Amino acid sequence: MRLLVVGTGSMAKSQINHFKAIEGVEIVAAVDTDPIRLTEFADHFGIERRFLSLDAAIAWGEFDAASNVTPDRMHHATSLALIAAGKHVFCEKPLAENYADAMEMTHAAEAAGVVNMVNLTYRNVAPLQFAREMVLAGELGAIRHVEASYLQSWLVSRAWGDWRSETRWLWRLSTSHGSNGVLGDVGIHILDFAAYGAATDIDHVFARLKAFDKAPGGRIGPYMLDANDSFTMSVGFANGALGVVHASRWATGHLNELKLRIYGERGSLEITHRPTDSELRGCLGEDIETATWRNIEVPAVPTNYERFVEAVRTGKQLDPSFRHAADLQKVIDLAIVSEKERRELTLLPPVEIVTVPDLPVPELRNELQVTADLETRPIAGEC
Structure with missing residues (x-):
């Protein structure tokens, strides 16, 4: 695959x-509007072909698929151009800035018949994959409650760099620079983590979002720091379970941690993922009576990158697809509306109201006439 x-x-x-480690994959060209960054990148990875515009790369055309790693607000236009050229697309998350754009990309990809996938990176977590299989196998029984969190601390720690001075972080705090805050950035990850692990879809959402004061006047240079830093969300799932999902960049002591707890009638699971390790624990069978949790060993799983390459080779669409990412984007869009309107919103389609034609109603005699008839009716046995 080129x-x-x-x-x-x-x-x-x-x-x-990741792609270079997969047999049969050749990185044939790179595109960036910044010539210095493009040169440094291409030199580092030994990429010969270099383009300062996507149009020029498409005109050249000697590639089978593209990895779209542009800024969030560029995903829509660049992916549509690649799809129109008949190229398979592996797009970084989020798919788009809003549900309408995401669905336009989805429809275009499906109509063109090209493989389309979104890099929801935590699908690569083996404990999550194994937990989903256990849920689908019925080992937990009916799922009743779900808890999910994504905790980061880069607003209180310099472990990843200093957001106060580095634009690679500052844009993530500014809506005018294309950010939907922690909700749009990592919210899509934890929503996918929760729904995928619990093997169900979200169909109701009520959310609260907040951007905390971070600088005098809420601004650093051209960046207005108004994108949400934390969100909390109560959700309803299609399988009837209730859930709580939250994320924050103020989670002191947590560099980058995802956690999912799935509670069922016959057992529970807990998945924890950090940069250094992942684990799956379960409380199942007789352990329920003593609330005993045990570690569960899990096998390795293919990565998103490997599955994209497989999909291109076989021509078979695999998840996470554009359509799935668009559905997650709809949850995010409704969460923003929910915050503004302070009410729960549903993702379910509206119920169709069927008009029933008026039926003829027999004319009723008035109450006086009915009473008179009863008074004059013969009593049983009376002549």
Whole structure:
């Protein structure tokens, strides 16, 4: 598979390391509007072909698929251009800035018949995959309650860099620079983590979002720091379970931690993922009576990168697809509306109201006439 890289930032470096490790994948060209960044990236990875515009790369055309690692607000236009050229697309999350754009991309990809996948990276977590299989196998019984959290601390720690001075972080705090805050950035990950692990879909949402004061006047240079830093969300699932989902960049002591707890009638599971390790614990069978939790060993799973390559080779669409990511984007969009309107919103389609034609009603005699008839009616046995 000949792969084009569109965008050469830090996430592109991570992706290319994964793709280069897959047999049969060749990184044939890179695209970026910044010539210095493009040169450094291409030199580092030994990529010969370099383009300063996607149009030029498409005109060249000697590639089968593209990894779209552009900034969030560029995903829509760049992916549509690649799809129109008949190229398979592996897009970084979130798919788009809103549900309407995400669905336009979905419809275009499906109509063109190209493989389309979104890099929801935590699908690569083996304990999550194994937990889902246990849920689908019925080992937990009916799912009743779900808890999910995504905790980061880069607003109180410099472990990842200093957001006060580095634009690679500042844009994530500003809606005018294309950010939907922690909800749009990592919210899509934890929503997918929760729904995928519990093997169900979200159909109701009520959310609260908050951007805390971080600088005098709420601004650093051209960046208005108004994107949400924390969110809490209560959700309803299609399988009838209730759930609580939350995320924050103020989670002191948690560099990057995802946690999911799934509670069923016959057992419970807990998945924890950190940069250094992942684990799955369960409380099942007789252990329920003593609330004893045990570690569960899990096998390795294919990564998103490996499954995208497989999908292109076989022509078979695999998850997470554009359509799935669009559905998650709808949850995010409704969460923003929910915060503004302070009410729960549903993702379920509206109920169709069928008009029943008026039926003829027999004319009723008045009450006086009925009473008179009763008074004059013969009593049984009377002549």
